[in-house]
Amino acid sequence: MDVVARIGRDVERSILRARNGLRYAQAMAQPRSGATPKDVVWARDRAELWRYRNGPIRYHPPVLIVHSLVSRSYILDLRPGSSSVEYLLNAGFDVLMLDWGIPDERDADNSFETYVDEYIPRAVAAAYEATGAAELTMIGYCLGGVLAILYAASHADAAVRNLVLLATPIDFSQMGAMVAGVRAGRLDTDELLDETGNVPADVLYTGFYMQAPTKELAQYATLLENLWNDEFVDAYQAMAQWSRDHVPLPGAATRQIVDDLIRRDVLMSGRWRLGGRTIELAAVRGNVLNAIAERDNVVPRAASEPVSRLVGDPERREEMLLTGGHVTFGAGSHAFGRTLPRLSAWLADHSDELDPPKER
Amino acid sequence: MDRSQRKDPSSPLWLDAIRRFERLIGVPVERMVTSDAYFDAMPKLRRLQTQMVELVATYTDDWFRLFNVPAGSDVRHMREQLSRMERQLEKLTKELHDREDGRRPAARKRRPTG
Numbered sequence: 001m002d003v004v005a006r007i008g009r010d011v012e013r014s015i016l017r018a019r020n021g022l023r024y025a026q027a028m029a030q031p032r033s034g035a036t037p038k039d040v041v042w043a044r045d046r047a048e049l050w051r052y053r054n055g056p057i058r059y060h061p062p063v064l065i066v067h068s069l070v071s072r073s074y075i076l077d078l079r080p081g082s083s084s085v086e087y088l089l090n091a092g093f094d095v096l097m098l099d100w101g102i103p104d105e106r107d108a109d110n111s112f113e114t115y116v117d118e119y120i121p122r123a124v125a126a127a128y129e130a131t132g133a134a135e136l137t138m139i140g141y142c143l144g145g146v147l148a149i150l151y152a153a154s155h156a157d158a159a160v161r162n163l164v165l166l167a168t169p170i171d172f173s174q175m176g177a178m179v180a181g182v183r184a185g186r187l188d189t190d191e192l193l194d195e196t197g198n199v200p201a202d203v204l205y206t207g208f209y210m211q212a213p214t215k216e217l218a219q220y221a222t223l224l225e226n227l228w229n230d231e232f233v234d235a236y237q238a239m240a241q242w243s244r245d246h247v248p249l250p251g252a253a254t255r256q257i258v259d260d261l262i263r264r265d266v267l268m269s270g271r272w273r274l275g276g277r278t279i280e281l282a283a284v285r286g287n288v289l290n291a292i293a294e295r296d297n298v299v300p301r302a303a304s305e306p307v308s309r310l311v312g313d314p315e316r317r318e319e320m321l322l323t324g325g326h327v328t329f330g331a332g333s334h335a336f337g338r339t340l341p342r343l344s345a346w347l348a349d350h351s352d353e354l355d356p357p358k359e360r
Numbered sequence: 361m362d363r364s365q366r367k368d369p370s371s372p373l374w375l376d377a378i379r380r381f382e383r384l385i386g387v388p389v390e391r392m393v394t395s396d397a398y399f400d401a402m403p404k405l406r407r408l409q410t411q412m413v414e415l416v417a418t419y420t421d422d423w424f425r426l427f428n429v430p431a432g433s434d435v436r437h438m439r440e441q442l443s444r445m446e447r448q449l450e451k452l453t454k455e456l457h458d459r460e461d462g463r464r465p466a467a468r469k470r471r472p473t474g
């Protein structure tokens with residue numbers, strides 16, 4: 001490139017940097033997260049079941065995403081053009097999302113039983129009613145994966161044809177720094193709760209932030225360099241907004257996570273006594289896909305690999321190693337380009353193709 | 361620095377320098393905040409902080425009340441009580457709704473909104 005052209009490009013980029021910098025500083029151009037059109041088909045307390053609007057449906061059964069308890073679900077619908085939900089819709093799936101909302105003081109008594117025996121069965125019934133289907137594919141993300149396993153393993157009427165587990169922790173002894181602060185002899189659950197009875201969102205944010213406290217410096221520098229690029233700024237803002245946007249964790253569920261999952265590592269026994277009965281993880285009847293992120297530092301590979309040994313029928317278990325980290329392997333532009341095509345292909349292989357496609 | 365050794369040849373030198381600096385300080389910081397020593401010290405510091413807040417409150421609460429102003433601990437207790445009451449109300453509301461749902465015919469169709 002000759003000198004004049006380079007100077008011209010640099011001047012143009014400087015102008016764009018100044019414009020985008022002002023917008024960013026004034027928070028004028030907020031990213032459009034969670035923008036895929038949807039309908040609320042069921043609600044109870046703060047939980048809602050959304051069905052996304054789409055064109056012709058090419059695959060049966062519908063896909064129900066069970067989100068994690070510690071983050072906002074719009075990570076899977078981050079922004080138009082790099083939304084996992086949008087990807088699945090375009091591939092021809094009928095997609096529903098079970099979103100837990102923002103827990104408050106009324107949710108402090110929510111335990112795993114509340115989610116597994118009260119919310120999920122009702123949401124699944126509403127999903128059947130809304131879609132007309134009698135079975136579904138369930139995708140659980142992170143702790144949502146644990147909820148999905150427990151539901152599919154403990155409800156005799158759970159017609160889950162495929163259970164896809166994204167970055168789902170089973171071996172909590174391998175969770176490393178994420179849970180180190182609450183191991184036996186360190187912080188007890190009561191010390192984490194605020195007056196609402198929940199773990200405040202900022203405690204969870206600090207837990208994630210402290211994994212790499214200096215990373216923001218390099219991220220801001222990269223933002224500054226790419227500030228001229230609208231696409232980059234939009235993606236950066238969306239991801240930055242989500243990573244700061246945690247939700248409180250209900251106290252009762254936290255107590256179970258700390259006492260049973262972390263301190264006793266109970267899921268590694270293949271069973272968990274919950275709601276007056278023992279749930280056997282191997283009792284899941286459908287196909288199980290254990291999708292693991294290569295560079296996951298929140299749920300390391302070693303923590304999610306046991307899914308492939310413990311959950312469901314050994315004949316119907318599969319494992320998929322995907323590029324990316326805990327978030328980027330399932331969301332954003334990285335997932336859109338690299339991992340979602342593989343996940344979507346697996347879903348299509350394990351679904352029925354509708355010929356002709358069904359209109360909603 | 362030899363430009364050919366850099367990860368991304370299109371990124372400017374200043375950005376590479378910042379990234380290298382971040383890793384230079386980031387690696388030991390990350391090692392420290394994920395160490396057993398850190399996690400052993402963290403609960404002690406947190407408990408110390410709680411004790412300090414309680415200690416200060418024992419001296420300041422009476423002064424606030426003297427002037428008929430609620431102290432921080434009063435507000436906290438009130439929020440705890442309100443939270444408990446909210447939960448009880450929510451539980452009762454749910455029980456009522458579930459009973460009503462149980463009385464309705466099972467074939468009742470629910471339509472999507474919007």
